[in-house]
Amino acid sequence: MYRPIAEIHLDRLIRNYRKIQNYVEDALVLPVIKANAYGHGLVRVAKALQEEGVTFFSVFTLGSAIKLRENGISGNILIFSRFTKDLLQLAVEFDITLSIACKDDIQLLIDFIQKTEKCPKVHLKVDTGMSRLGIDYDEVQTILEQLKVHPEIHLEGIYSHFATADEGDPSYAELQLRRFSEVVKLSKQLGLPIKYYHIANSGAVLNLPESFFNLVRVGMLMYGAYPSDETSECIEVEPVMSFKAPIVLVRHVKAGIPVSYGSVYAPDSDSYIGVVQAGFVDGVPRNWFERGYVGYQGKTYKIAxxxxxxxxxxxxxxxxxxxxxxxLIFGDDGTNRIPIEVIASDINLTPYVLMSTIGGRTERVYINNGEC
Ligand SMILES: Cc1ncc(COP(=O)(O)O)c(C=O)c1O
Incomplete structure (x- = not known):
C-alpha cells in the first residue's frame, strides 16, 4: 500500500543522546518525550532510551506517563502539565512525578495527604520569565517556607523554563538564569532536601553552559535538529527521522502547463512530474513549495x-x-540529506512544529543500524 513513511533511526537517537550526555558531563540528561516523542513514537523512543540506561523521562500528560508504565518503562517520569485533584491517586499508583504549577496545587497536595497519607513525588516549577506554568518568582520565598513546614510533601526537584535560550541575544535567558540561581540558593539556605535543580532545554545546552545545574531537559537536540539557527552547533547531531513518501504516478507535462491548485506553478520546459503520495494532512508543510524540494537518488528536485x-x-x-x-521530504536517507531546519527557516516555522505534526497516514518504521 502506498503511504508516507517516517523512518525513525533509533541508533542515531542513541548516538545523539550519548553526545549530549557527554557534553553536559555531571548533569543528568532528562529526555523530553512529550508530544509522542516529538512525533517519533513515545513507547519505542522510551524503550530505546531505557535500554541505553536512561532512568528519568519527562512527558506532558499523565496519560502519556501511564502509557509508558503500561509498556514497561520503570524509571522516574516527570509530567509538565498542570495536575487536577482527581489525578493524584493515579500519580501515586503509577509512581509519576508531578509539577507544582501554582500556590493552589500545594493545597491540593496537603488535602490529598491528609486523606490518604500518601504523596506523589513533586517538582516545584518556578516562573522566572516565561509567564506560563510556575509559581511567581516574587512568591518563591513564601512558597519554599511553606514547603519547609510540610515535609510530608515529597519535593524532589525545583525547575524553571527558558523563553529565549535558543536566541542569539542571551540577555533575557541570563536574567532568567540569575533568578533561578537565586531560587536555588534560597532553597539551600532553607535546608530543603532537593535532589534535582533544572532549567536548561536544548537551546540552553547549546548556548548557556552555566545553566546545567544537575539535570538538563532535552528534546529537540536529541531528535537531531537544532532548535533555531541562532544556537551554537557545538554538539553535532544526526537527524533521527527521515520523512519519505512514494511516487505513485509519473506524467509528462508540457512547458507552461500548470500543476496543482491555484495554477501558480508551471514547468519552464517539458518535464516529468511525479505525483507523491503525502500531503499536508500527513505533515508535509503546506507552504514548502515555492522554494521546496525533495531528494531522490542523490539529487534534489523542485516541488511543483x-x-x-x-x-x-x-x-x-x-x-x-x-x-x-x-x-525524501526531510531527514537523511544515505543519499540525500534535507535538514528539517532548512524547511523550517524557509517557511518561517520551527522544527518543533514540523516534527510533532507528522501524522495522518504516515507509518513509523523503526530502524536500528540499518535494520528494521
Ligand atoms: C518544560 C519543558 N522542558 C523542556 C523542554 C524541551 O525543550 P527542547 O526540545 O528545546 O529541548 C520543553 C519543550 O518544549 C518543555 O516544555
Missing amino acids: GRICMDQFMANFGDEKPQIGDDV
Missing part, C-alpha cells in the same frame, strides 16, 4: 505547485523517476 491535502507533485525534469520509489 502547492502541496495538496493527500499528495504533492515534484518536477524531475528530463529524468523519469520510478513509480513506487520513495522521495
